[in-house]
Amino acid sequence: MKKGMLKQILLITDGCSNEGEDPVAMAALAREQGITVNVIGVLDKYDTEDGHGLHEIENIAEAGGGISQIVQTKQLAQTVQMVTKQAMTQTITGVINQQLQDILGDSGTVEDLPPEKRGEVMEVVEEVGETSDLQVCILVDTSASMKNKLPTVREALTDLSLSLSARMGENQFCLYLFPGKRKSVQKVVAWTPQLDDIERTFDKISSHGITPTGPALKEAIKSFISLSRKHGFFRNDDEAYDDGPR
Numbered sequence: 001m002k003k004g005m006l007k008q009i010l011l012i013t014d015g016c017s018n019e020g021e022d023p024v025a026m027a028a029l030a031r032e033q034g035i036t037v038n039v040i041g042v043l044d045k046y047d048t049e050d051g052h053g054l055h056e057i058e059n060i061a062e063a064g065g066g067i068s069q070i071v072q073t074k075q076l077a078q079t080v081q082m083v084t085k086q087a088m089t090q091t092i093t094g095v096i097n098q099q100l101q102d103i104l105g106d107s108g109t110v111e112d113l114p115p116e117k118r119g120e121v122m123e124v125v126e127e128v129g130e131t132s133d134l135q136v137c138i139l140v141d142t143s144a145s146m147k148n149k150l151p152t153v154r155e156a157l158t159d160l161s162l163s164l165s166a167r168m169g170e171n172q173f174c175l176y177l178f179p180g181k182r183k184s185v186q187k188v189v190a191w192t193p194q195l196d197d198i199e200r201t202f203d204k205i206s207s208h209g210i211t212p213t214g215p216a217l218k219e220a221i222k223s224f225i226s227l228s229r230k231h232g233f234f235r236n237d238d239e240a241y242d243d244g245p246r
Helices: 023-032 054-063 073-103 117-133 146-163 198-202 211-229
Strands: 006-013 036-042 068-071 135-141 171-178 186-192
Touching: 006 073, 006 146, 006 186, 006 211, 023 036, 023 054, 023 211, 036 054, 036 073, 036 146, 054 068, 054 211, 068 073, 073 117, 073 146, 135 146, 135 211, 146 171, 146 198, 171 198, 171 211, 186 198, 186 211
Parallel strands: 006 036, 006 135, 036 068, 135 171
Antiparallel strands: 171 186
């Protein structure tokens, strides 16, 4: 199996979007473009009382073919790494399952294999996860309710960058905040192999009331398309989303 490219959006939010496009629809669009959308909900007990934020987080991840995880602020650093790795494994296993279906018919999946064969397949999944190139567009909710959680978010993303640097595959990250200082979504770190500037970025954040999650996901999709064009490879259906010069 060739090493390939894994594309992820990592959305960190406490839910309850209230501005712009439907985030669930944007997540589904990302999935169509081959981008997995993973959502980490940083919810304290007061955030879960009406359940709206929780449901939105789960629905975005489901539409984006990814993983959702609800955490307390203090558990965030470990969870960011876990979700990123789990999503990589899930994506690779899905590709292998598709290949098995082509060979064995519609009922063929990794789970249907004998235990020894299943173990061999999971070894391949692990190896591909280590060697595949990984692109992660990180979206951080900076609405007013996230203000006290942002220092922990910063630490978690720094830890993520350090942990992934041990992989054999190449890593690329970019970072968007929503809302930004002057517009609904603000790119603060362009595509880079390391998130070295993240500490300075978070020191300058000012929190606002709105939560434009849908527009943030839309910008993330655009950023993947732009990166693909820069490197000279993109899918034909990328053009279907192109909304003109940027």
